[in-house]
Amino acid sequence: MKLKPFALLLTALFPLASYAAQPQVERYVVTFLQGDHVDYQGAYAANFPNGLPIGVGSGLQFIRKEGNALLFATVTDRGPNADSPKSGKKESKIFANPAFTPLLMTIRVADGKAQATDAHALHDENGPISGLPLPEGLIGATNEIALGDTLQRLASDKRGLDTEGITPDGHGGYWLCDEYGPFIINIDANGKILKKHGPQAEQGEQGVAGGLPNVLKWRQANRGFEGITRMPDGRIIAAVQSTLDIDGKTKNSARFTRLVTLDPQTGKTAMYGYPIDVDAYKKAKDAKIGDIVALDNNRLLIIEQGGDKNKVMRNLVYVVDLSQASDLSAFDKDRAPEFDDAAQLEARAIKLAEKKEIVDLRKLGWQQEKAEGMTLVDNQTLALINDNDFGLQAALENPDADAKKAAAYEVDGKGHLTRDGKEVATKIALKPLEKPESESELWIIKLPESLK
Template identity: 80%
Template sequence: MKLKTPALLFTSLVPLLSQAAELHADRYVVTFPQGDRVEYKGAYASAFPDGLPVGVGSGLQFIRKEGNDLIFATVTDRGPNADSPKAGEKDSKIFANPKFTPLLMTIRIGDGKAQAVDAHALHDEQGPVSGLPLPEGLIGATNEIALSDTLQQLPSDKRGLDTEGITPDGKGGYWLCDEYGPFIVNIDAGGKIVKKYGPQAQQGEQGVAGGLPNIIKWRQANRGFEGVTRMPDGRIIAAVQSTLDIDGKSKNSALFTRLVSIDPANGKTAMYGYPIDAGVYKKAKDAKIGDIVALDNNRLLLIEQGGDKNKAMRNLVYVVDLTQASDLSEFDKEQAPEFNDAEQLKARGIKLAGKKEILDLRKLGWQQEKAEGMTLIDNQTIAVINDNDFGLQAVLDNPQSESTKADDYEVDGRGHLTLNGKEVATRIALKPLEKPESLNELWVITLPESLK
């Protein structure tokens, strides 16, 4: 389904885009002509008589044109899940369908429609992988408790993935990135995993995969790699979604998040600091990267988003220049730069990447909370997409009169909520998201000037 948005006057793009230039955006709602749905037969199935919508849009990659049609690749994340109260000191998540396998799909735009087809389940030599969290004690474990919709604890999965980005590998397959490890994963065109990189385990640690700098293990839980892109020279760059939380002490004050580079040809890695708009947020941890796209060997497009000090969502697209950015690897040996303020970074000779805003999606009419996928169609056209979270949300059912917020309760992992240490009849129920949050929106945006 396509809705045409009017051309808008947009004046804040100076100097990269001309003053008062026209921006054109075509908005599509992604549909599934083959009837793809996620099976759900749980306790709240009556609210979802047709199952759950497939939540594509965690990543987006333009592949080619076929006549006037545009062809994209996309991925889902770990599957339909919803927030639930803590289990003691640990976070928990409800997995509506614990057997869900992250999917690779194709989106075709043509005849005024955006349609997702050709689903491939991600798999390895052992079969389909899951989206369940990794076991505690492994590098990449979020230490969150996975729960069924009846609040029973689920097993963890050493092969679990929470995929969040996609870029071609130049050989007919793709590189994906993941929020757990965080991992960078190479798959073939059919979704089979052929290579996985993760933080390199140090003495006394156990890791699922290696080859990446150990320091990125300090990503905030569920804030691992959120975007990935392949540079023209073959390097793969993945963006850590938010500030690292080194030893649990840096997430609220770090001035940057990390862009991690690896050359699959020789295994060489590097890391660069992307300067978040630190003064805009209540805490630095609130800044989130949505996706990244290579423009050339030194420049990227990048989505920065998150709620500002007034809790207003912002979704901005920047051109990021790595030309003068320092490789943080050597500086980490002394002290992680996340603990430095601007003057200290300067005194150490650490240069962060340069950035220029080119587009404010909110001013263009974007209403979704997040833009999670972005791709370059040509030098003057980009596409962005949201993830609809499988059209699912959690609500507090039958709350105690004095405690009306989910955070007031705890889960015991055996099917119950507790309040002040006592079991209560209150439950966490699942219900459909309302529109527009329940929709997968894909926007094709024509910029007034070339990006190259």
Template identity: 90%
Template sequence: MKLKPFALLLTSLFSLASQAAEPQIDRYVVTFPQGDHVEYKGTYAENFPNGLPVGVGSGLQFVRKDGDALVFATVTDRGPNADSPKSGKKDSKIFANPKFTPLLMTIRVVDGKAEASDAHALHDENGPISGLPLPEGLIGATNEIALSDTLQQLPSDKRGLDTEGITPDGKGGYWLCDEYGPFIINIDSNGKILKKHGPQAEQGEQGVAGGLPNIIKWRQANRGFEGITRMPDGRIIAAVQSTLDIDGKTKNTAQFTRLVSFNPETGKTEMYGYPIDVEVYKKAKDAKIGDIVALDNNRLLLIEQGGDKNKVMRNLVYVVDLSQASDLSSFDKEKAPEFDDAAQLKARGIKLAEKKEVVDLRKLGWQQEKAEGMTLIDNQTIAVINDNDFGLQPLLENPDADAKKADDYEVDGKGHLTRDGKEVATKISLKPLEKPESQNELWVIKLPEALN
């Protein structure tokens, strides 16, 4: 049917409105023009003839515009590692290069390319740090067993960090956050550690660093601080990746994860509850924060992600308003709110932060499992990046007929896999991740409306 002129005009207007409402996306794969890679000469080196790709993207911070170029700061996490079976009741990780030092790098986006360079190893007065787990017994230790690629137990490291987020300190350096302690760490522009803060040890406890609320020591293993941002008034906000597991009882049912506020000038701390989309997940622990970015002194952007009840991955960006949220610190003295359901939180007068969806990355075509870095370029443009996990993954070789999964086995820390306490011929090797998972993907997204 031929449309009348007025109808044609309306159709055109609706079409233009629809187009205007769609985010505009520039997609990049981060490259390393200086040939940066992670050395790997281990047992499975033939699978990685050029070494391992650098895994930037655990955090992302827009620094400046340099002509037509966009300049970002980014960090790696603890280094190339892979999942392995439990050792008794403890989780274990294979560290392909135990000597790896987490890196601060620069990403420059111009002329259709995103290039990472200018690597600075994180270090303190004793030299470069490592990404190995903290010793057992220290507050904030994950109690993970670190293994070599031949499944031999590695030493722990009191100075180890698993860095996951980055934000400016307002003095030319940065604040980073970490999943181990969890810690927040102040570094200079060359990667030197100036200060470190972590859960304050209580009587009978030993800690690496203090100044933050003791309760965050209950973060799930490898689920400490995942995002960090500096508010305009100078406060640092760090996001615990998932629900706390207080006394091993709350990770599956808690209604929220914690946002920890820290004032570097006064040491004052507060904590707010970010309400996860509880009804979407099989268990509350499946929700994960990717990163956070300050909009003003009360609002921030936040990535919430994780597999839903049908194991379908979701990656959503929300605006989170803290202006009416309760400081959880005073309520913790009576009973940690993680033990409360929604009705009990309301009865206690506990208000969680308010949230509103901004964009669904999956609907825009995002295919990476996680978005781990996010930053604000201007009030209508954000950038997100994934962490490529250094391009490696574990492979179960020669499995028993009735035990095809890694979880069917245990490691003894002496180079062997076991079942029911008996050594088996099955091995775990390391192989490259396929594309696109092995790549660092950076998206620059112009939103339909400004984030005012």
């Protein structure tokens, strides 16, 4: 379904003399050819009579044009889940459909519509994978407690993935990135996993996959790799969503998040610091990367977003130049640069990447919380998409009069909420998200100038 282009709105907001300098936007809501949905037969199925909407949009990659049609590849994340109270000191998540398998799909934009088709379940030699968290004790484990919709504890899964980005591998398949490990995964065109890279285990550690710098294990839970792109020279570069939390001490103060390059042919890696807009946020951890796109071997597009000091969402696209940025790998041996303030970084001759804002999505009318997929259609045209979180959210039912927020409760993993160790009548229900959050919205943005 095509929405009214913002270009029409902009003519009313800007003088004609300046109109040519404004981005022009076409907006679409992604639909599904056969009314495809995620099956949900759980305790709150009555709230979702048509099942759950498919949550495409965790990543986006332009494939090609077919006549007037534009074709994109996209991926879902780990599946329909919702926040729930802690279990002791551990975070927990409700998985509405624990059997869900992350999907590779195609979005076709033509005739005023954006339709998602051709779903391929991600799988390996053992069959479809899941989106459930990894077991505790492994590098890449978030240490979350996975719960069903009746708050019964679920098993973890060593093969679980939370996919968040997609880029071509140059051989007909794709590279994906993941928030758990964080992992970089090579798949074929049918979704079969061919190779997985993750933080290399050191002595005494156990990992699911290796080949990436060990320091990446300090990604915040559910803040692993959020974007991935392939450079013209064949290197893969993945962006850690937020600041690393090294030894539990740096997430609130680090001045950058990491961009990690991998040469698939040699296995060589490097890491660069993307400078977040630290002064805009209450804490550095509030900054989040949405996706990245390579312009050439040194320049990237990056979405930076998050709630500012006043809890107002910001969604900005930057051009980022890595040509003068330091490889952080050498500095990690002495002290991770996340511990350094601006003066200390300068004293150590650590140079972060340079960046320049090119698009403020909020000023163009973007209302979704996050833009999670971004790709180039041509040198002057961007496409972006959000993740609709499968259209569900958690809500308290029958809360205690003095405890209206979920954080006041704990889960016992046996189906109950507790307060001060005592079972309460309060429950957590799954309910639909309202529009526009429940929709996957695809934007195509024509920029006033070429990016290359």
